Amino acid sequence: xxxxxxxxxxxxQKRPDIFLLTVRSAALANQARPGQxxxxxxxxxxxxxxxxxxxxxxxxxxxxxxxxxxxxGTRALLRRAPGERLNVIGxxxxxxxxxxxxxxxxTMLIAGGIGVAPLVFLAQRxxxxxxxxxxxxxxxxxxxxxxxxxLCAPEFRRRGFTVKKATEDGSAGRKGxxxxxxxxxxxxxxxxxxxxxxxCGPEQMFFRLRAAINELCxxxxxxxxxxxxxxFMGCGVGVCxxxxxxxxxxxxxxCKDGPVFSLHELKERGTE
Amino acid sequence: xxxxxxxxxxxxxRCRYRSPVICASGTFGYGTELGALADYSAIGAVTTKTVTxxxxxxxxxxxxxxxxxxxxxxxxxxxxxxERFCREIVPALRRMKIPFIVSIGGTTQSEYEELARILxxxxxxxxxxxxxxxxxxxxxxxxSQEKVLTKKLVAGVRRRTxxxxxxxxxxxxxxxxxxxxxxxxxxxDALSLVNTYxxxxxxxxxxxxxxxxxxxxxxGRAIKPLSLYRVWRVYQAVSIPVIGGGGIETADDAIEFFLxxxxxxxxxxxxxxxxxxxxGIKKGLQAYLRRRGIPRxxxxxxxxxxxxxxxx
Ligand SMILES: Cc1cc2nc3c(=O)[nH]c(=O)nc-3n(C[C@H](O)[C@H](O)[C@H](O)COP(=O)(O)OP(=O)(O)OC[C@H]3O[C@@H](n4cnc5c(N)ncnc54)[C@H](O)[C@@H]3O)c2cc1C
Ligand SMILES: Cc1cc2nc3c(=O)[nH]c(=O)nc-3n(C[C@H](O)[C@H](O)[C@H](O)COP(=O)(O)O)c2cc1C
Numbered sequence: 329x330x331x332x333x334x335x336x337x338x339x340x341q342k343r344p345d346i347f348l349l350t351v352r353s354a355a356l357a358n359q360a361r362p363g364q365x366x367x368x369x370x371x372x373x374x375x376x377x378x379x380x381x382x383x384x385x386x387x388x389x390x391x392x393x394x395x396x397x398x399x400x401g402t403r404a405l406l407r408r409a410p411g412e413r414l415n416v417i418g419x420x421x422x423x424x425x426x427x428x429x430x431x432x433x434x435t436m437l438i439a440g441g442i443g444v445a446p447l448v449f450l451a452q453r454x455x456x457x458x459x460x461x462x463x464x465x466x467x468x469x470x471x472x473x474x475x476x477x478x479l480c481a482p483e484f485r486r487r488g489f490t491v492k493k494a495t496e497d498g499s500a501g502r503k504g505x506x507x508x509x510x511x512x513x514x515x516x517x518x519x520x521x522x523x524x525x526x527x528c529g530p531e532q533m534f535f536r537l538r539a540a541i542n543e544l545c546x547x548x549x550x551x552x553x554x555x556x557x558x559x560f561m562g563c564g565v566g567v568c569x570x571x572x573x574x575x576x577x578x579x580x581x582x583c584k585d586g587p588v589f590s591l592h593e594l595k596e597r598g599t600e
Numbered sequence: 601x602x603x604x605x606x607x608x609x610x611x612x613x614r615c616r617y618r619s620p621v622i623c624a625s626g627t628f629g630y631g632t633e634l635g636a637l638a639d640y641s642a643i644g645a646v647t648t649k650t651v652t653x654x655x656x657x658x659x660x661x662x663x664x665x666x667x668x669x670x671x672x673x674x675x676x677x678x679x680x681x682x683e684r685f686c687r688e689i690v691p692a693l694r695r696m697k698i699p700f701i702v703s704i705g706g707t708t709q710s711e712y713e714e715l716a717r718i719l720x721x722x723x724x725x726x727x728x729x730x731x732x733x734x735x736x737x738x739x740x741x742x743x744s745q746e747k748v749l750t751k752k753l754v755a756g757v758r759r760r761t762x763x764x765x766x767x768x769x770x771x772x773x774x775x776x777x778x779x780x781x782x783x784x785x786x787x788x789d790a791l792s793l794v795n796t797y798x799x800x801x802x803x804x805x806x807x808x809x810x811x812x813x814x815x816x817x818x819x820g821r822a823i824k825p826l827s828l829y830r831v832w833r834v835y836q837a838v839s840i841p842v843i844g845g846g847g848i849e850t851a852d853d854a855i856e857f858f859l860x861x862x863x864x865x866x867x868x869x870x871x872x873x874x875x876x877x878x879x880g881i882k883k884g885l886q887a888y889l890r891r892r893g894i895p896r897x898x899x900x901x902x903x904x905x906x907x908x909x910x911x912x
Binding site for chain 2: 329330331369375376377378400417559560561562563564565566567568569570571572573574578579
């Protein structure tokens, strides 16, 4: 973790409210692991604190962020220009744990909306550069409001994932949420072959996912499920204690203990 | 002015600091966690996150929210308690040779006294800062909103330690000079101004307050003029040194606080954004002194008052 001014290489608009921002830093690119984030100073005028953004993709010395425009900071970031320097601290956070996984098992990625961002880097790591690419079934579930908002399907396909979609209006894939899609798949499995899930999206999605696993998987405690969690953040490096979330072991910091948590340890907000 | 440029040493209470730039409590952790992200050589002292007698798990999240011009927080004094602080954090600070001030808090006067007593025997502690913005159990308001209690509490702590005692005051009072005088009368060696202002924000989509604890402390660039005013007023009212801060981001901001009467400045919110900011601000202060031919930073303290007299 280090503070750096990195060069902005490209800013590409993907959808009206979604853009890809690519920065160059060999050092950052070499250190970064899937699930980690950069704490980005988007601009000097309209914002004060940094904004956490997941590392979306790595290509050699370049790292990309996939950003949804939400408020002042993300809007300011979109207005930056290639060639400018972007002040970032990173890579931060624990990242996904990629422990050995049995060959016959299924790897399932579940993305809700912009939650797809860290999962593309994870898919890269699970297939491309790994010394021993994992075999077994690989599925990516992508949820969005409409067909036009489904993100990154080709990126997952290219890496050998079967892509399934869910849209709220039914314009692509299953009508409904990505969790309903996950429920269909979990119900259809009906056996206890190894399953690991990596998920990122709105918080409520996680608790509905946990309910689905508990209800539909024969041995729910054996399903390894890691989720990347969001919380308003201060320093990003573990000193201010602002980004606390409730877990079964008390409050934990999203920036330092996370952002990736085991789904089993999370507590629903309002139940702390 | 010697060849190495203007002297940046300052005296606050019973000790000297190698730099007048101090990290405000709660925004730099315990000072030890940042490693290469920070530039310790520029920091006069790190004020550690407020520590209490017993561990505290902190407030219900969300604990931070950025508004258009400032930052709201309600951390709720999450900390491991004084015992673990002394056992684990103090040795690390000493190993890293970081000068540090310990911020203490509590809900009763006896808790502050007990903390001061414990810390009096701990080597390396440069000063004890009383976070008087903690709600008092009996009064249901902050200690530093009440002058009698402020004086009594400071005096109680004073009796239990030979270390420098700094009283950190809330700006949320009708007349901060009254409280400042009460702290001075109680035996404080120095004052720290200011802690955060009360504030809140609501989500217009859902109607829900943005902070889990509904309201919290407002800090950052928005509060600078308000804080500067209080430092100015308190400088006129007391004769003990003032550590001034609230919204400082740049060297110019810091200079304003010196001119208004601060003997040292504290950086809060900006630390969370630029952990190395103390270095840039210290450098900026030095350049300013050099430009004006002022041999030491201490000479700048309160200069604005002289100028104001001449103009007025
Ligand atoms: C570890 C982590 C990784 C993230 N990765 C990505 C990513 O890859 N791509 C991406 O687009 N976004 C990501 N986010 C969310 C992103 O940080 C926020 O969208 C961003 O900070 C909003 O800043 P803003 O100034 O545009 O909005 P603001 O003006 O600050 O707020 C606008 C709205 O955005 C929401 N918001 C603000 N901050 C957060 C936050 N930290 N978490 C959740 N909601 C927030 C609030 O509801 C607010 O009303 C991530 C968050 C975390 C904690
Ligand atoms: C996240 C955060 C945590 C804080 N924690 C403490 C604390 O534990 N004790 C304390 O005395 N002040 C605490 N403060 C107040 C700061 O020390 C400082 O007085 C205040 O933020 C004003 O300065 P600033 O505008 O430079 O941030 C905290 C402020 C912030 C933003």
